[in-house]
Amino acid sequence: MPLDLKNERGVALDKQRFSWKELAGKPYSKLDVDAFTRVRVILMNGIESEQVRFLHAMARMNHELRADLALVRRIEQHQQTLVNWLNPADQSPLETTIGYEQVAIELTADIAQKEPDPYLAQVHRFGLLEDFDHLYRYAALYDRLMGGDANNFTQSYTDIRPGRPTELEHRHPLDDLRTPYDPQTAKPLSKLHAYVLVAAEHQTHDYYMHVGPFFADPVARQLYAEIASIEEQHVTQYESLIPAQESWLTKWMWHELSEVYTYYSCYQQETHPRIKAIWERMLQYELGQYAHVRGLFERLEKRAAASVFPDRLPEPIQWKQHRQFVRETLERELDLRANGAKFVEADAEPERSLQVRRELNRDGSPSEMVAAGWSWRPGGELATSALRMAEGSLQ
């Protein structure tokens, strides 16, 4: 059921308080949790992290709003802490990475199917096939370096197989810029999609940049460097969908709305009772922040918020597997490439992107090295040969 924003006031800003014990609360169990709870935790950390990043940029450009920005931003930072600290300590950076890629796949697949604008839907499908390949590469690394099975985390919701090969995803920056939506005519859902995907991709980039150097294995270090570079491309792509002519306050409103929208989507479908209560609390906080910023918008822009923003939020994100859609998209669009803001067949890719790719891959491709000959098998690629070995030597 869509959320009616007219009748929701949420929690007032001065009542949005935490203790350290709440902020660093009990983590979920990486073994018992449903994969989509992990997906939601990872996404909401990204949504909050984007909010903190955006509000800092806004404060640097809007002196008159710096007090309001500081007030809201502090709460956002604490919300991000509370959400991110739900990740348990026994879930390694590589295991968490597998969760990040599952977020990118299942979230983008849901968005691509619901996106009302055909061009934007194409942009989302284009990004989807690239993140899909990243899951496969990291799953191979997890199996071959650690002896782990990525499906322990993806839990048979998501296919683990190659997408558009990562080695072919490197492009010239000008081939990552897309055409922005028209702020006058684009549907609210299209705008929310762009804001949500920028947030998800940006945090993924930042996470890989942070954890990549902690790996000792030289191929793992290169792989994180390589995929972080693609995530930067994806941030460029999704960010370029948001038109620059939207005012700072308009963008702030869309950020708040995207938080309300995503927390509501989490709350509505969460199966973990303790975490469901967290989503509900965060939703109430976001509604309070939205009401505050809405007041600022109306006062400073001297126009009714209802003339720009919807009163009701669209249907929530569906947290479910999208294997069939992803397979069909792979079938149809694997060989697409970008030429500026357009999508073209592989042979029409501009020389500038080919040149970038040749240079980056000139000493070899980490994503190819790590997964050469690898395909996902339950229990890891060694499982079958191990059974044969056991028959031969331990009878």
Next chain:
Amino acid sequence: MSDAFDTGLNRTGIATSPIDSPDVLKGAQVGLPVHSSVGRDAAAARRELAREAEPIGHVPLPASLKGMAKTAMTALKGEKASVFIDKLGERLAFERSGTRLYELVLLKGEAYPTWEGGPAIAELREHHDEELAHFGLLQECLTQLGADPTAMTPSADLAINLSIGLPQVLSDPRTSLRECLEGVLIAELADNACWETLIELARELGQSEMATRFEHALRNEQQHLRRVQGWVRTAVLNAATPRRQDDRPAAH
């Protein structure tokens, strides 16, 4: 002569800074910590949080109840069954990651020279293959009990977290064959002790056929441990004598 025991510039000790260190020491003595107004100590907080904490996770229910019935093992029901499944899952995860560890050691064995009393590639290969066979054996046993050999059990998760430094050290291109074997030694020590417990547990639960197969695995592991301990010992002792050999990889 060049090896990982070479001396060189290392700035971590206080003696590196004979001029600044007395002043820094003085600074710490002047700036003593003030007493917190909140007034709780960390130990009390840790005790409280340990009491409130939720478990790491649970042992999965048998994937196939039919499989469970087929085993016709009355002893393997309820709590006892879950202990056995948990510990079998632990060994499975350890043996599978142990196979990957030996792959990393084999790479170092090819890149670095061995030493008198050190490992031959064939011996490292033998250890690798035996770890792999043990992984297969444990898959078989779990399947036989109607359990899911692909599940990560709580003890498996803990065992992998306890040894998280091993792949980290072994996959580092900067570590020598001898340094990697120091990591393998930790793995083999834990492996031996855990196989012994698993054998006792299997016997306790009336799984004598499995226990016999596990004893075979333990004999492999005992040999691994003896060998690895010997390789590390000779490497360290050789390095301290005039017989010290170069342990850096030969340049291509």
